[in-house]
Every structure is written in C-alpha cells, then in structure tokens.
Amino acid sequence: MTKRISIFGATGSIGDSTLDIIRKSPKNAFKILGLSANKNYKKLAQNAIEFGVQLAVISDQTKYNDLKEALAGTGIKAAAGISGMLEICSLKNDLVVAAIVGIAGLLTTYQSLKNGVNVALANKESLVCAGKIIKGVCAKTGAKIIPVDSEHNAIFQVLDAQNQEAVSKIILTASGGPFRKYSQQELELVTTEAALKHPNWVMGQKVTIDSASLFNKGLETIEAHYLFDIAPDDIEVVIHPESIIHSMVNYRDGSTLAQLGEHDMKVPITHALYWPKRYSEHTQIVNNLDFFTLKQLNFERPDIAKFPSLTMCMDAIKIGGSAPIALNSANEIAVEMFLNKAIGFTDIFKIVQRTLANYQHHDVESIDDVIALDQQFRKMASFRN
Numbered sequence: 001m002t003k004r005i006s007i008f009g010a011t012g013s014i015g016d017s018t019l020d021i022i023r024k025s026p027k028n029a030f031k032i033l034g035l036s037a038n039k040n041y042k043k044l045a046q047n048a049i050e051f052g053v054q055l056a057v058i059s060d061q062t063k064y065n066d067l068k069e070a071l072a073g074t075g076i077k078a079a080a081g082i083s084g085m086l087e088i089c090s091l092k093n094d095l096v097v098a099a100i101v102g103i104a105g106l107l108t109t110y111q112s113l114k115n116g117v118n119v120a121l122a123n124k125e126s127l128v129c130a131g132k133i134i135k136g137v138c139a140k141t142g143a144k145i146i147p148v149d150s151e152h153n154a155i156f157q158v159l160d161a162q163n164q165e166a167v168s169k170i171i172l173t174a175s176g177g178p179f180r181k182y183s184q185q186e187l188e189l190v191t192t193e194a195a196l197k198h199p200n201w202v203m204g205q206k207v208t209i210d211s212a213s214l215f216n217k218g219l220e221t222i223e224a225h226y227l228f229d230i231a232p233d234d235i236e237v238v239i240h241p242e243s244i245i246h247s248m249v250n251y252r253d254g255s256t257l258a259q260l261g262e263h264d265m266k267v268p269i270t271h272a273l274y275w276p277k278r279y280s281e282h283t284q285i286v287n288n289l290d291f292f293t294l295k296q297l298n299f300e301r302p303d304i305a306k307f308p309s310l311t312m313c314m315d316a317i318k319i320g321g322s323a324p325i326a327l328n329s330a331n332e333i334a335v336e337m338f339l340n341k342a343i344g345f346t347d348i349f350k351i352v353q354r355t356l357a358n359y360q361h362h363d364v365e366s367i368d369d370v371i372a373l374d375q376q377f378r379k380m381a382s383f384r385n
Contacts, residue, residue, distance in 0.1 A: 003095055006096050008085065021285055055088055098120065107371075133370070180239060195209050195212045202265075213349070244289065
C-alpha cells in the first residue's frame with residue numbers, strides 16, 4: 001500500500017536524503033503530497049515537479065512569487081509562510097518528515113501529531129522545548145514519533161518498550177566532533193570553517209556546529225528523556241569517534257543491545273520511512289558494514305570541562321519548565337552569531353550560560369507559551385554587554 005508523505009525542510013540535508021531514498025524505492029512505495037523549504041524556491045520547485053506533489057510551500061514569503069512562477073502550468077499549488085505550512089499538515093498524510101532546523105519546526109510537528117499523523121522526527125528542538133506538550137498530544141491522538149536522528153533511531157530499534165522496567169541505562173554515542181583532542185586554548189581559536197568540517201557526518205550548518213560543541217548531544221539527551229520516558233540520570237553520553245555504534249541500551253540482566261551501521265543518515269531515514277516494516281528490496285540503499293575492514297572501535301568519556309554543553313543541557317532538563325527553551329533559544333542565537341563570525345567558538349558556551357543564569361522560570365502550558373518564551377530568550381541571548 002502506497003504511503004502518502006509530506007516533507008518539511010525538503011531542500012536541506014535530511015530532505016535531500018529522504019528524496020533520494022524515495023527515488024530508489026519501488027514506484028508505488030510512496031506518494032509525496034507536500035514539500036516545504038525555507039528560501040530555496042528553485043530547488044523546491046524542481047523537487048515538486050519531479051515528484052508531482054500537490055502543494056509546495058516556501059517559508060520565506062518574499063520568495064512566493066518566484067515559486068509560483070516556477071510552478072506555473074504544472075498544476076502544483078504554491079503557498080508561503082506559516083499558513084502554507086499548516087496547509088501541508090492538513091493534507092491526507094500517512095507520515096510527515098519533520099526536517100526543519102531549530103524551533104521553527106515546532107508548530108508543524110505539533111499540528112501533524114494533533115491531526116493524528118505519524119511524524120518521522122529529525123527536529124530535536126520540538127521535544128527539547130515542548131516535550132511534555134508533544135507527548136501529551138501523541139497520547140490523545142495515538143500518533144507516533146519515529147525518530148530520525150541516528151542515535152534515537154538506534155534506541156528506537158533496540159529498546160524493549162514493553163519491558164521498560166528492565167532497562168538500566170540508555171547510552172548515546174557521540175563522535176566527539178573535530179575538536180575533541182583540542183586544548184582549551186586551541187578551542188578559543190577555532191574558526192567557523194574548521195567547525196563546519198565534521199569528521200564523519202554530512203549535515204546542515206547548525207547541527208554541524210552543535211556537533212562540534214557537543215550541544216547536539218546535550219539536546220539529544222533531553223530529546224531521549226521525552227521520547228523514551230527515561231530519567232535524565234539514566235542517560236549516558238559516550239564518545240565513539242568511529243560513529244559505527246549509533247547508540248545502545250543497557251538492560252538489568254547484563255545485556256547491552258546496540259544498533260550498528262555506516263555513518264550515513266539514509267540508514268535511519270530509511271528505517272523511519274518504512275516503519276513499522278523494514279525496507280526489503282534486493283537493491284540496498286546503504287551497504288551493510290563490512291566487519292573485516294573495521295580495525296577498531298574506541299570509546300571515551302566526554303570532557304565536560306572543555307565542553308560544558310552536556311552539563312548545561314542536563315541541568316536544564318532537571319530544572320524543567322522554561323529552562324530547556326532558554327537553553328535552546330540561546331544556543332540557536334549563539335550558533336548563528338558564530339556562523340556569521342560575530343563571536344568565537346567558546347563564546348557559544350558563554351552566551352548559553354549567561355542566558356540560563358539570568359532567565360526567569362516559567363511554567364509551559366501551550367505551544368503559544370513556547371513560541372512567546374523563545375522570542376523572549378532570543379532577545380536576552382542577543383544582548384551584548
């Protein structure tokens with residue numbers, strides 16, 4: 001049976017990989033109903049025409065006329081802004097791929113789940129900032145979150161959810177990024193160009209910088225807490241430079257189950273697209289590991305003195321309320337400033353620490369609360385003494 005899907009963030013790294021998987025899948029496996037992009041209307045139009053979608057939406061409303069012109073005569077509807085994004089949510093989707101970077105992806109993730117549609121989630125910020133709300137709407141509608149992040153997808157595959165009491169610990173693996181061996185002095189001199197060169201993964205700019213600072217792993221700890229109903233103290237981060245083991249689950253009987261694979265995002269995306277079944281065609285999308293060529297697998301403790309992001313994220317989830325929103329908002333602002341070369345690499349940690357030290361605690365009851373608080377904390381993080 002053909003699975004009807006829509007993709008938010010269709011022109012980014014996750015979107016590209018998703019579309020490539022669909023190209024390589026049997027023709028009747030998927031039907032794409034809607035696609036969205038932020039600014040790249042040309043690529044969005046090309047993808048929309050290639051896959052014959054119903055609706056193409058550009059987030060940047062100044063690009064709407066360009067998109068509409070590019071789609072003229074195709075029968076594909078063009079739309080823009082949040083109203084267009086929500087229109088994609090209203091299509092007859094069986095699955096939505098949520099690949100918009102940052103908190104900008106929250107509303108469409110929430111609305112899709114509210115509509116009872118399963119979400120293949122590559123946007124960790126939705127759970128970081130609104131975890132209780134997102135899980136609450138899933139409980140009401142029965143919609144499922146299938147994680148796309150390689151670490152959470154690994155846990156999703158090996159976690160015995162029916163015997164949660166048997167779980168001792170979740171272990172999130174991290175490559176450690178390109179600077180794990182750097183001294184504190186060397187970290188202070190890191191350039192934007194160097195930080196964008198990840199040793200293993202090909203990702204978007206935001207997540208690549210987050211990986212270099214280990215904020216990505218800290219945010220993933222918060223996400224895992226909500227996704228798998230695991231206490232923060234039962235989540236451990238382990239540096240695994242080869243990125244072959246994508247995460248593990250320790251069980252109380254002494255067993256440890258792990259998911260292994262190439263460091264290619266097409267592995268977890270393929271799993272999420274085909275879930276609850278597995279891809280079963282003879283032509284493989286990504287090759288299996290060749291264990292005879294693997295020389296060694298290494299594991300290290302993270303250096304939380306040089307990378308305080310892990311501690312900050314753990315503290316934020318324990319504090320609860322609006323603390324994770326403050327943390328995420330400040331990190332998004334700091335990463336943007338670093339990408340624009342307005343601050344140094346270690347200033348990312350300082351901006352987040354300053355914001356967490358000065359924010360006022362709020363209870364978070366609704367998506368509107370999350371969005372309003374995000375704007376408030378962004379202003380706080382942007383302020384330069």
